Amino acid sequence: MKKIRITADAALSILRGIFDDDEVNTVIDDISAPEEWQGRTIGDILNVEYYTFKHRPASTQTVINKVLEEKGIANHLEALDRAFCLCSLGDVERLYSKDVDMAALSVTLEYFIQTSKIKLLEYLIDDCNIALSGLRIPVAFGDETRKAVIFFGRPKVGDIQSTSPFGEAALVEIEAVIVLHPDVVSYSDYTVAVTFTDAEGKVKTCDVPLSSFSAVDAMTQEAVPYINNARKVGSINLSCANSFVLVFDGYTNPFIDYITDKALRAESIRDNNESFTLRITRGEKNYTHTVIVKDHQTTVNADTGNETHTLSLVTRGLVNGTA
Secondary structure (H helix, E strand, C coil): CCCCCCCHHHHHHHHHHHHCCCCCCCECCCCCCCHHHCCCEHHHHHCEEEECCCCCCCCHHHHHHHHHHHHCCCCCCHHHHCEEEEEEEEEEEECCCCCCCCEEEEEEEEEEEEHHHHHHHHHHHHHHHHHHCCCCEEEEECCEEEEEEEEECCCEEEEEEEEECCEEEEEEEEEEEEEEEECCCCHHHEEEEEEEECCCCCEEEEECCEEEEEEEEEEEEEEEEECCEEEEEEEEEEEEEEEEEEEEECCCCHHHHHHHHHHHCHHHCCCCCCCEEEEEEECCEEEEEEEEEEEEEEEECCCCCCEEEEEEEEECCCECCEC
16 A cells, blocks of 8 residues: 655645535524624635645735636725634654554644634534544545544634734634544444334334444355265355344434333243344445344443443244245
């Protein structure tokens, strides 16, 4: 695997992509927000010019000329509504290996922004952490791709300048950490959903919040001698059985509640061969199996009160030619 060159420009491109995502860069609909913010996106209101040490922010004349090209008219005060942000790299820690290219890098975002927009900047950073929590997202460094886990620190307000050309403005520093992994199939690429019929006869489908997942293909084999040498044998597979083990916490979830209720009142269950539809998504591919419960173990931790489930499922066979 080719090693990647880590630059401030590449890191800034990744962070800009997050800030511009529709899930983060939402439209303001809070009635308590200023009237001039209503119906505009967060990025449009913040109006930040991002740059690195290599690329400097645009001058007022450049900004006005650009607006003239785009709109045909320009208010000379538009440039005074801008904010600026310098992106610089901090520590970069690489995993020393000739095969695996992994790195953790810290990025510093130094904003020079109007104090009236600081609360909006805090919302933006919070929304980024919520949207990215637990995800490995694809990122690019040149022609190389990686998966990245990204999280942001809280905005730290430093010096406040009450007489800046932009009005009352402040220096706000935000630390971001980007952990890069090889671009391989990972936990975030797997989802498992179960379709079942609840106690009221309604068909429901729920995603299972997995802690771990395993799938096993168990082969039944028979030894077969070689035709020219009866003393030596090989093996052939006569059949294959599929089994799946799901480990998850006892969150409030219709399927988890249903399967737990069924396990705890096992003596009153009439149909011990109740089938479920298990849908496994790996990347862009989907796999569907009709399964029954082989084993269901529930463990409750006394110190936290949390319950952990280990659910074993096997593909359902046929009885007299019918499922």
